[in-house]
Amino acid sequence: MQEILKLQQKLVPEFLELLEKRYNILRTIYYDQPIGRRVLANNLGIGERIVRTEINFLKKQNLIKISTPGMTITNEGEEVIDKLKEFIHEIKGLSQIEDFIKEKLKIQNLIIVPGDLEEDKIVLNEIGRAAAKYICSLIRKNSIIAITGGSTIKEVVDNVPKLSDFKNVLVVPARGGIGRNVETQANTLAASLANKIGANYKLLHLPDNLSDNVLSSIINEDGIKEVLENIQNADLLIYGIGRADEMARRRGVSLPTLNNHVDTTPVGEAFGYYFNSVGEVVYSTTISGIKNDDMKKIKNQVAVAGGKSKAKAIVAAEMNNFNSVLITDEGAAREIAKLLS
Structure with a gap:
């Protein structure tokens, strides 16, 4: 296929550009449906006249419907979107980038979603x-x-579909934490995931950054001790990765304080651990939940993060993480490839 694509790029270079444009239009309509033409043009950052032309084409192909509330995707349109994903992935050479980064980071696997979430919010949905x-x-x-x-x-x-086959599965938060945004707390997401897949869940009501003395007394309480044991016995870990400076600011840990603790600057953060550019833990908050040593024992780990501005953080957190499967976007992946070259 690569040979055919190379020939196509030489003979009909505008084909790939047009294909990607129409794919992006279909994908945006899918996530924002019903959507009007003007909003679609604004979301894509292209002229309304161009959008009108493309919409007429897609309607003739029975890929979209146009009604008073706005445009929606047809069943045929959904099928085209799904089938085009792999093709777009291939024509952008993302398979080769996946192999390169996987080898350099020494991780189990890598899945790259086309696009850059910092330029197109739809990419976050795709991730x-x-x-x-x-x-x-x-x-x-x-x-x-x-x-x-x-x-x-x-x-x-x-994006997890509603399932009912996992009554014997247990979902737990990987760490404690009581922050301002309840919707994105680990406890909330653990309960939400469990409800989606028909599983059981337990919560961990412990804030971050407790003193060692306070934490050591609390973790021996029956309810909390049981949840912590469940966390240690997890066989699937799902986690995000943040930039060290941003995460330190959110958690009230100033970077000068961090730099006083270590010889090298922390770059990435995951579950309370701060990593330098070569993947070494250089600082950690007082953590109620999963420990770095516990994580190494978990065979199935899924790290999810995107955006080119997070490239250094992702490299720092994922370096030599042999059990990890990283799911990211093209923007971050291309930047990571540059850093590792």
């Missing part, structure tokens, strides 16, 4: 869908799933 599909393929009877918080992980949970 969520890809991650949800992969995670559902990993769940087994009697699984214990540990999940962190965050907006990207919320997108993953939102």
Whole structure:
């Protein structure tokens, strides 16, 4: 296929550009339906006249419907979107980038979603869908799933379909944390995921950054001790990755404080651990939940993060994480490939 694509790019270079444009239009309509023409043009950042021309074409092909509320995708249109995903992935050379990064980071696998979520908000939906599909393929009877918080992980949970086959599965938050945004807390997402797949769940009501003395006394209480044991026995871990500076600011840990603790600057953060550019843990908050040593024992790990601005953070958190499958976007992946070259 690669040879055919190379010939096509030489002989009909405008074909690939047009294909990607129409794919993006279909994908945007799918996520925002029903949607009007003007809003669609604004979301895509292209002229309304161009959008009108493309809409007329897609309608003639029976890929979209146009009604008073706006445009919607037909069943045939949904099929085309699904089939085009793999083709777009191939024509952009993302398979080769996946292999390169996987080898350099020494991770189990990598899934790249086309696009850059920092330029197109629809890409975050696509990351969520890809991650949800992969995670559902990993769940087994009697699984214990540990999940962190965050907006990207919320997108993953939102895209998990309603299932009823996992009554013996347990979902737990990977760590404690009582923050301002309840919707993206690990406890909330653990309960939401469990409800979606018909599983059981337990919550961990412990804030971050407790003193060692306070934490050591609380974790021995029966209810909390039981949840912590469940977390340690998890066989599937779902987590997000953040930039160290952003996560430190959110958690009230100033970067100067971090730099006083370590010789190298923290770049990435995952579940309370801060990693330097070569993947070493250089600082950690007082953590109620999964520990770095516990994580290494978990065979199925799914890291979900995207956006080119997170490239360094992703490299830092994922370096030599042999059990991890990273799901990211093209923007982050291309930047990661540059960093590792």
